Structure formats: C-alpha cells, structure tokens
Amino acid sequence: MQEALKEFMDGWADNGSGAKEVFTTLKAHLEGLDGVRFEFNARPGVTYSLRARHENQEKRPLFAMVDVIDDDPSDRWLSVCFYGELINDPDELGDFVPEGLLGEDAACFDLEENDAPLVAYVKDRLSEACANAAKG
Template identity: 50%
Template sequence: MSELAAFIDSWTDDPNGVKKAFVRLKTVLESLQGATVNFVPRPPASYSLRAEPHRGRPVITMVDVATLDGERFLSVCFYADTITDPEERGDLIPGGLLSQDGYCFDLDSGEADDVAYIEARIIEAANAFSLPEDSPCGEVDEED
C-alpha cells in the first residue's frame, strides 16, 4: 500500500466530510494531463498533495490536510496569477506559495458547492499552465 493510500485508509474520523473532499480533489488532480501528483507528508503538521507540472513552476496547486483544535481541514493554494476568485472565497497570501503570492482556500467540510468551487480553480490553474484535463467535472478548452 502506498503512503498516500495508507494515509487515506487511516483517516477514519471524518464527521464533516473533509476526507471525501480530499479524495475528490485528489481525483481531479490525477486527471490533469502533463502533471504528476505527489504526496508530501509532514506529520503531525500537515499532509500535502502537490500537482506538479512537467514544465514551468514547481506546482500547479497544493492541497494540504491540516488539523486545528482536533478537526481536520483542507487548505488549497494556487499561484495568485493562475486563478480568479469571483466569489472572493479565498485569501491572498503574499509570498505564501513557494515564496510567490498565492491564493488559499480553506475547506472544513465536504459541502458539494465548496468542493466544486475549488475544482473550478484547479481547472483554471491547469489551463494557466496549458494542461488539458480529462475530468468530467470541467470542460476542456479545445483552443489550447
């Protein structure tokens, strides 16, 4: 069993559906062509999924699982110049993503609308890197 699979399997306490959101976002990241998804555990601080493009910047997005007051939540971060935030749900973090300005979104539940909003940002960031995706959750831009 891979380290990521073992982490997911060991995540048994999930009253808010954060694990479900994590697994869904993992699936979206794995659908990106031209990117590799890596798991970077840093226990007990966080556990991170990183979608790394095969060219350009080091990451497209990072999905961190963190714990606050005993509750797990996701912090999903993007380079600020690769996404928009039309509903202003994220936080601009100057120098916050590998020393570059980033946008981070916190998910403390598996609420479908919130997860879909983050999925849309993942696809937007992938498009900024000119990466196609196969996921049924988004549309492929045929002009690229």
Template identity: 50%
Template sequence: MEQQQVESFVRDWPASSTAGKEGFIALWQQVQGLSDATLEFHARPGVSYSLRGICRDRASRPLFVMVDVIDDDPRWLSVCFYGEDVTDPEQRGDLVPGGLLGEDGLCFDIDEADPSVLDYVRRRIDEAYAAASIA
C-alpha cells in the same frame, strides 16, 4: 510510491474528519485525472499532509495546486494556487503574500462537506492546470 503513500494516508484517516476526507479524495482524483500532471505527497505528521499537483512542462514553476490537509481535529483542507494562475470571482479565497513557496498565493479553506465550495475549488484547479499547461 506517491500513490501508495496517499492511499495509506487516506486509509488511516481519523473517523472524526470525514468531510475533509471526502473533499481530499475528490481533489486527489481530479488531479490524478489530468493528463501530463503528476503528484507529489509530502507528509509532516502533526502539522500537515501536502498533495502537490505538478506540471513538469512548466520549468519555472511546475507546481499548479497544493492541497494541504491541516492536521487538526477535525482535519481541514487548505487548497492553494499561485495568485496569478486563478480567478476568484466570488471572493472565497484568501490572498497569502509569499505563502506559496515564496510567491503570492490564493488559498481556499474547506472545513465542511459543502458541495458548492468543493465545486468552486475544483474549477480553480482546472484554471490553474490550464495556466500551467500553456506557460
């Protein structure tokens, strides 16, 4: 069901937001490819669409990444992690106290097709997944 919802969401993506779409697809595919990870999709049309990477083995905090598509024109991405699960050596993220399901989060905004930003965020996903897998 989640897969069909995400596919429908991507298929109906407005043409004015192609950079965000490409980034979303790349991050979605990355999380899909992680063993023992599952995806949840939460749609709030007009506000955001949230793709959540879940590691069910981590009972206390199964979420390891949340990719939010902010429903503006053009759409942009906010990719958030628990602050203690990732590093930010280039200081590209924003600390959001209590901003990730009530806990401190570290969020990265992607609003253009910049491969270096996307690669940086993808490395944070790998970090967060590793932290979730050993917790």
C-alpha cells in the same frame, strides 16, 4: 509517493466533517486532468500535502497544493492554495496570502466541511490553474 499516500488515506478516520471525502474528490479531479503529476509530502502533526504539477511547467514545482491540516488529527481540514496569478477568484471566496505558496503570493481556499458549492468552485480553480500551468 503512492505508498505513502495510500498509507495516509487508509489511516485517516474522518471525524464526520467530510474532509476526507473532499480530499478524495479533489484528488480524483486532479487525476482526471491531462499531464498532471503528483508529489505527496507528509509532515505528521502539521500537514499532508498533495502537490500537483503539470508536465509542461518549467518555472515552478507545482500549480496547486492540497493541504490536509493536521494540527488536530481528530479535526482535520483542507487548505487548497494556488499561485495568485494562475487563477481568477470571481466570487472572492479565497484568501490572499502574501508569499503564501513557496514564497510567492497565493490564493488559498479553506474547506472545513463538505460544502458542495465551494468544492465545485475549487475544482474549477484547479482546472484553471492546470490549464495555465500547461502553458509552461
């Protein structure tokens, strides 16, 4: 996983939107959370997915998915999705997506540029989802 992720990151020429920087920021945030493990799933031309799982999780294979949407490699953007019941969205910034995460209802946040307040909000959701996933 690490080699494929490193190869992807090394080959990613950001288009100025800040998507690569946001991905790096979210990845670093997840790495700082206790008990988190990763899976990287590359589907060139579709998505590159960083899937985060807490070591205590029993029911699901992940608690959050950070997708780099790759339908246009010169204009990549991020979609960060959570199982709907693992997070709150008090500012209603996410989109409800029925069956949007591995067949279950999801809350997804699209990040098309480096919007610092939105990135901070999504980081808070990552922490919240991780804490809830840690409960099993």
